[in-house]
Amino acid sequence: MTVARTVELEGHIIDSGMMQQCFGVVMDLGGDFDVEVFDVGTHKDAESYCRMVVTADDEDSLREILHELHQHGAHLSDPPDATLAPAPRDKVVPQGFYSTTNHPTKVRYDGEWLPVENVEMDCAIVVETGGDGSDDGPRAYTKVLNAIEEGDLVVTDEAGVRVDPPERPRGSKGPFGFMQGGVSAERPSASLIREIAESVAETKAEGGTVLAVAGPAVIHSGAGDALARLVREGYVDMLSAGNGFAVHDLERGQYGTSLGLDVETLESPRKGHKHHIYTISEIIRAGGIEAAVEQGLVEDGVMYECVVNDAPYVLAGSIRDDGPLPDTITDAVEAQNAIREQAREADLVIMLSTLLHSVAVGNCLPSTTRVVCVDIDPATVTQLLDRGSAQAIGMVTDVGTFVPKLAETLVDGE
């Protein structure tokens, strides 16, 4: 005696790989399926629809199959409301809570599908039921574990939750489709930079916001001026970096060196190795970066341009830091919250030579945000792109030549 259930797949079920994965899941888990309806969207933007009856030997097997199908975007044809349970204490979720993906998600409440706000991976979903005399209707949004408050209504189990994995861009339709075949240094660099420049320009033209995530290598490799230029010219709206990035940028502004090396002349001035620690002590003495700019201590560089152009920056602390600067947020949870806020505003994120900060920002991004990731280490690029982002370009190249070329292309139109 077998048990059965009808599930549906909707949307870009072929391009996203959803159908192939769902069929595979059923077969792997020893189930059977019968395709009842299969409408293929034959145009690029058309959506497809598939309805199938899934059969298994017993309820347990069926539940397992349905769990997996749910992960891949399939849903029951007659979905129930989501199950809610109150958080027993601050920071403690109900057992069996639903842990989010980074894909667009809906939660069924009172027979309606509520879109989940601020989608982010590995979070709980909290539902506010509205009512209580208030005018607001019900809403659902994500919360990280450490933000959970006692009594929050948290979604448990996956019934009544619907995930919409993004389609992968098809064919040879520009750089965001280009990455599908894996990451390699053997790509046409100049052409790829041109396409990245176009997507920055496009984002700006649409009124979007560009967030740069930058590691110290940007400064060491001599690309600081070019990044400063992108901030000044309005192509980079926000900056996410660490204490080290800021210190090396400020050192360059004060001493012309980065970790004691003159990035123009390649000379190591005497005492240069002490510049970075002197830089820190001077900024501390001034009372912070903004104060240092106001006092004329800092007259150029990326941080300078952020200050004078009102480009918000988040400097997240780490256990590697010297100093740190007064501007650096030393608490990791606080820093994550600041990063999260920036990430939600970003329409395009450019990650430049930093694994730590890029992962931190990437963790907060929905799969629908455009991401450009540039690093000289292919393993870093692979790791950063391997998060189910729908629109990601990876480029294995030298930031020291990449950022200047990007700035030239965008600003000088070369």
Next chain:
Amino acid sequence: MTVARTVELEGHIIDSGMMQQCFGVVMDLGGDFDVEVFDVGTHKDAESYCRMVVTADDEDSLREILHELHQHGAHLSDPPDATLAPAPRDKVVPQGFYSTTNHPTKVRYDGEWLPVENVEMDCAIVVETGGDGSDDGPRAYTKVLNAIEEGDLVVTDEAGVRVDPPERPRGSKGPFGFMQGGVSAERPSASLIREIAESVAETKAEGGTVLAVAGPAVIHSGAGDALARLVREGYVDMLSAGNGFAVHDLERGQYGTSLGLDVETLESPRKGHKHHIYTISEIIRAGGIEAAVEQGLVEDGVMYECVVNDAPYVLAGSIRDDGPLPDTITDAVEAQNAIREQAREADLVIMLSTLLHSVAVGNCLPSTTRVVCVDIDPATVTQLLDRGSAQAIGMVTDVGTFVPKLAETLVDGE
């Protein structure tokens, strides 16, 4: 006015990704399709079948679509015979010749599907029509460009050619399925080695042949004894390597050093840096490796075990070589032919820390041969596995610990 053609997909069309790719191709190229029959093989080993009518705006577009569909394994529902043209000169193929994939392939001749022998990538297919009073029926086989002889009947265009891309192993069914998610050093090493050992043991139990492709790092990293043991105990049947590998192995046998470093004590004996060139001159003096073994000059090591256990070895020369040894095949085309012969006999190929030799061997393998690829550089493993092999395990690890552990597991049953 549109034009249409009916195509079929057969086999593991879902697991192999064939269906998804074929649908994508039609959409990308602006065509339309109508699925007429769609039978899904719902059991792991069952095959599926899909028949669809593909429509395009004109003959050119349709031809382009059909070409792409063919690459992904689709075929016309009413296939013609393959087109044959004679090679105009030695080493010169007819224009528009069909260039092979590494997948199982059939050629339609006289209404019959001939399996293509010795499938290998980037070759021409030559058809011998039989007849001529001979008893042999017609046959088809691959030839590399430099082996083409004037008058060879070469397949041109892709009509009448059928490719069968292998299914990708599904789910979590052992190590050969494991690689699907990309290459990473962060894998459970001991467990993966155990599974590789099992597939070696299985291959041997089935009477199969194991080919080891080994780079000099095997010796430098101290794994030479373990590889020698695998040859002696019959787990490795054939060896493919370069001049450098043999020199360092023989140096170890003669001086206990590899490039002058004692791999046991980590000492660099005085004059050690000259050992490798002295080793070469001694082997030349002896008249080759086999002679050196017979004369008692070489008493252990990988090459020694190959000689005394009749394990055939191919030493392919390269422009990096010192010497070279008399046994090294210095001509690249001759060396490729020797490699090709070994590759065709192999049921399992273990590639150990050499990109050059692994690519050379990999180029000669059909997609159905099992491949294990071990290197400490993830980029090397990715590149080697990125060739559409159906059964490949990649492992990012240190050969210096990998080979001894593999030998322990296989020989001592640990």
Next chain:
Amino acid sequence: MTVARTVELEGHIIDSGMMQQCFGVVMDLGGDFDVEVFDVGTHKDAESYCRMVVTADDEDSLREILHELHQHGAHLSDPPDATLAPAPRDKVVPQGFYSTTNHPTKVRYDGEWLPVENVEMDCAIVVETGGDGSDDGPRAYTKVLNAIEEGDLVVTDEAGVRVDPPERPRGSKGPFGFMQGGVSAERPSASLIREIAESVAETKAEGGTVLAVAGPAVIHSGAGDALARLVREGYVDMLSAGNGFAVHDLERGQYGTSLGLDVETLESPRKGHKHHIYTISEIIRAGGIEAAVEQGLVEDGVMYECVVNDAPYVLAGSIRDDGPLPDTITDAVEAQNAIREQAREADLVIMLSTLLHSVAVGNCLPSTTRVVCVDIDPATVTQLLDRGSAQAIGMVTDVGTFVPKLAETLVDGE
């Protein structure tokens, strides 16, 4: 008219490269020198002595030369007392403060050379003058910038400061000398592991303390059991890691998976991808790792062994963290202080597959602490060893095979 000054070099001035560097400095900066005394210590442990008169064209050039010579360990033959200045505010050092190296250092105060306590790179030196009716004599110690308190007497300039760069171990005298020729994967792995085991055993035999710095890859690669064993058997006394390491270790204990993958069977159990976030929520619910062990929630693994064997652990937070666990120190400065305390107690530090935590620990170590650094990425090993450590072994290998082999060698005596 030229100016001159007499400087002295003492100690292992040849082996440490000091002499070569000092001669080079004078020549590079356009000075002249006349060697007055040159006594070479001709035995391995004998020290050498060199006295030379350095001449330059003017006071400025001479000062520059002397600054550089000081960096390389030379000192004036008639040293003055160190200059001291009070810190104007908390966290603010006097201008021109002396920034430390990681080498043994002395400060001249009241005609006596005080050894600087807790030597660490990029710190200020604070002198407590004693007196004040107290019995204590004067002392000198390092302080990081953020620990400076108003009124601290801080050393400025380098007069009266003496640095003693360590000799580099000579020749082929075991693994700590072995690294001199750079980092490479092509080293004899088994022999090198044996020598590392010996230095661990030796450190323990001398009553020393071994600190392991471990990244999440230790768990992913299946080496968790072996590291747990090293803690249990007393070969690892302290642990420095991050939130991620602890989560993956605890996940293994609770679910048998690491990031959802079973490290024994290589299976990915259904729902496995949620295990790590469930693990975090369970540990939060329990009230922390120690509580979870007491409640029987965690029954094995590295963290378990640390708890039951009273091996102190520091879990430093980062912006990448999920959760975090209640045990994780989220503030970077606090975490650095905890790391610093551990680092000072360590006689041997083993860094396993983590750049972030290894740099953080390495920043706190004097150049005299033994360091073993293991990573699969040669760039990481190079970066970690490139800090002037006197006794460092780097090994480019797979922690997944390294830690088990190390444990076997140490515990089973294999």
Next chain:
Amino acid sequence: MTVARTVELEGHIIDSGMMQQCFGVVMDLGGDFDVEVFDVGTHKDAESYCRMVVTADDEDSLREILHELHQHGAHLSDPPDATLAPAPRDKVVPQGFYSTTNHPTKVRYDGEWLPVENVEMDCAIVVETGGDGSDDGPRAYTKVLNAIEEGDLVVTDEAGVRVDPPERPRGSKGPFGFMQGGVSAERPSASLIREIAESVAETKAEGGTVLAVAGPAVIHSGAGDALARLVREGYVDMLSAGNGFAVHDLERGQYGTSLGLDVETLESPRKGHKHHIYTISEIIRAGGIEAAVEQGLVEDGVMYECVVNDAPYVLAGSIRDDGPLPDTITDAVEAQNAIREQAREADLVIMLSTLLHSVAVGNCLPSTTRVVCVDIDPATVTQLLDRGSAQAIGMVTDVGTFVPKLAETLVDGE
């Protein structure tokens, strides 16, 4: 009872590290030394001189010490003539033959120091004694093992041989000094490219010859046009590459693609994956590259510019090759001879993204030739620079941006 011998060190004995190494050798090997004369060249270009008496416990120890000292450039103060022995057969050297370094070397013959011609690593030195009624005086030159002819007078042992290791450039005096601190991607890219351009310009201004060694990645990364430009404008005089480089360059010329990818538009034209094998068959049909240029089949690209600008090229075959092209030298020994001839004429060698060909060329270079090595993999750059070259710049960057920027700087003077 001890034995003693007097040795001398001359030249840049401090800058080259020679003195430090020699002192270390004596100490490591248990000997003693007494410095009799020590004259330090106190100006940048002045040479130093050191004479010391080396003492050991017995003749064997002394011989060992002297062997090591010889390797580091020390020589006996009363050198004998070199020992010569005839080669017993073709390709067979006398036992104990002297194996060369890549440093300038002299051989003492008949009381005179003969400079060794065509210095190259791991060769034998052959002395032609002159006389025989011929007018030529005696001469000495290197021969690789496979070129030895029966009866050649080969130097054995190291008596009467003198090696002059080059000084390492000092301080921050431009890019060739810059590499001393190891290889890293975190260098100021634009500045470093500018300095490389200057050294190319300087070499050309001095009438020197520039050899480019190029891998296929140059073409894949879209840098082919820029390299072609450097050939056309006379900044690159000779090319050393492989079959693959030429094929991809020619494919770009014929189809606008490289391995099937359009490097301008990033599109993969249909059938693009067959372009490289079609390219090969077309060039074979034409009769070779030069013929293809003459027939108008190839109208641009690197190979085209080499042909029309009479820039000699060597295409060395390898076992990875498809085809190969008729121009490719398939025999490794023949190819090495062609490479050797080019290498000897080169004053500056630029190695671009190829380990195989760079090692092959590097093997043939004396330590006095300038070398620039560019690769995105730091391990490759490290390996290539680790050969005792006196004048080497390594740069870890993307050739796809490097070559265009270099061409801009050189040709457009930007």
